[in-house]
Amino acid sequence: MSDTKEDRPPGALLMGRPFGVPVYITPTWFLITGLITWLFGGQIDRVLPGLGAARYLVALFFALAFYGSVLIHELAHTVVALRYRLPVKRIQLQFFGGVSEIEKEAESAGREFWLAFSGPLLSLLLGAVFLGGMQLVESATVPGVLLTALMLSNVVVAAFNLLPGLPLDGGRMLRAVVWKATGSPMAGTVAAAWVGRLLALAVLVGMPTLAAYQAPGSGFSGLLVDAVLGAILAAIIWNGAAGSVRVARLRERLPQLSARGLARTAVTVVQDTPLAEALRRVEAEGARAVVIADGRGEPVALVREAAVRAVPEHRRPWTAVAAVARDLEPGLMIPADLVGEELLDTLRANPAAEYLVVERDGSPLGVLAAQDVELAFARAMAGQAPLPPVPTGTPA
Template sequence: MSDTGSDRPTGALLMGRPFGVPVYVTPTWFLITGLITWLFGGQMNAVLPGLGAARYLVALFFALAFYGSVLIHELAHTVVALRYRLPVRRIQLQFFGGVSEIEKEAETAGREFWLAFSGPLLSLALGAVFLGGMQLVEPGTVPGVLLAALMLSNVVVAAFNLLPGLPLDGGRILRALVWKVTGNPMAGTLAAAWAGRLLAVAVLVGMPTVALYQAPQASMTSTLVDAVLGAILGAIIWNGAGGSIRAARLRERLPELLARALARPAVSVAADTPLAEALRQVEAAGAHGLIVVDGHGDPVALVREQAVRTVPLHRRPWTATGAVSRGLEPGLRIPADLAGEDLLDALRSSPAGEYLVQEPDGAVLGILAARDVELAFARAMAGQAPLPAAV
């Protein structure tokens, strides 16, 4: 996928394209990296007091290595998604970890399970690798401390992600299991999303409570930090769970986005027809689109509605219809039976204002306006039935 402005998160830096998938570092990553460096550097002073100020360089190395492990975790999801022919839009490294933006759902519960489990599984494997490395170095040295910290952090990442609630990997595993038992992916989503909301409340209340229990004499600053982190993490999980429900309900409605139902009736005219006359024919026929045809009656271009609006009324009798049209490129021909995500993918691959809708035998059905699809998509997101195109 090209690195367009719409693909790049605001303020993010492109770090590379492993497996053809762009990896971005968001501004919040720098914040959390700095926080990890500061906290781990303070802990290093107690473990290796002889390092002095150099402990912060060691802490920075740990923060970078930790996020390298997070990236490997996300790449595991990406590789499995690509193996199942699921497009991955991008990977983001950000506050509280990373995320792989997979644009389609797995087709079966089994694939959903492996797609979700691959990340924690690889984090556990990394933890085992670092554990093995610990056997080769002295425990009281810088390499020993770093390997121990990376082993523990990867195990924690795996354990946290396996918690059974969306949007965590464990929530997707729970969704896959409920889906497998019930045969209903929506039932799995609802079960895992509500588990995620319960988990969000538990994190919100539990993080500061556990911190106080473990260290009753902790400073007010330390307690406040735990409470703020718990609130942020709880809000992320809660919003992610709600977003999963909305996305699942939207996918249930997507099949209702059918090119045939949204196609506008259109009138065919020659390219040299005056625009005023072409618009008169459209009004007389009760149509809402214009197709430019050649001498054999075959469609060669589509009149752009936006371009028509720019032509003043007094100029329309002297403006040829072909002057406000766009040639029919291959991506502008849409099969009448195209629906749902396939329809949206077709429109994304060839951005335009209008598309020609054709029957399987090549007969012209009408014109599909991008804004009609956008309106129908918005109604589907709101849980409303898509309206047919204007007739």
């Protein structure tokens, strides 16, 4: 998987490629790591007052180890996704933990459940490992404090992610359960998204309320910090739930994107045919594209619409179609049966303006223009029906 500028999040640093998946830390990671170091350093001072300034080194070690645990949580999702042959674009460590960007949906409710549950499960197992380590050391020591903090943090991460609302892992597990019960992935998404919205409201109100109840003397500044953190976390959950519904609705509509349905009717000419004659045949036959064939009738090139437009009309009788064509490379021939995400993935892997659409026996069906796919995709995102085929016209 290539590390292109498009794949790298803005300002992020590449840390490695476990299992071939790039792992990035975003600029917000440094902010939260510094905040954890400062807050945890103050807590260590109450338990181990003799450490002095060294407590912040211990706190920094905890912050790094905590994010190491978060990375392991995300790697659990990644390993399961790869096991199910689902491509993982990248892992990001950021302000509120981490995220694994899995590019395709699981094929079944059962796989969706285990894909979601793998992260919290591994966090719970890490918590158990740190709990076992706590039995081997004194609690009022640096190792004891670190192991206790790591045990608690992993349990909290697991418990929080198991809350049954999108975009949390527990929400995806709820989605899988509803999907299994109803047979509809969309029904599962809607149910889990509404629970996610309720969780967002609970966090927005609950965090400052709980903080005020537990520490009534913390003052206005402490309450304000909790209220701001609660608002940020609530916004992330709310937007994630809404985004999950948008993505699910889009995936429902993606079957509208069909290579067969979007293919333009084409005329076939030989390479020395004048461009004006080729366009006359396009108009006469109600086609919208031109394919160049060799002496045996096999397609060898596609006339480029942009190149045709660049030729002045008075020059077209003297310009051969070969001058405005692109050789037909293997990546420019796509099966007519491609639909939805599979079609988009194929076009992304072989960027071009036009593609030859072929039947299973290799016979040409027509020409697929990238701009037609983009328009159909935009209409699908907007919830609009696909446009009917344009009956006649020329590629110019």
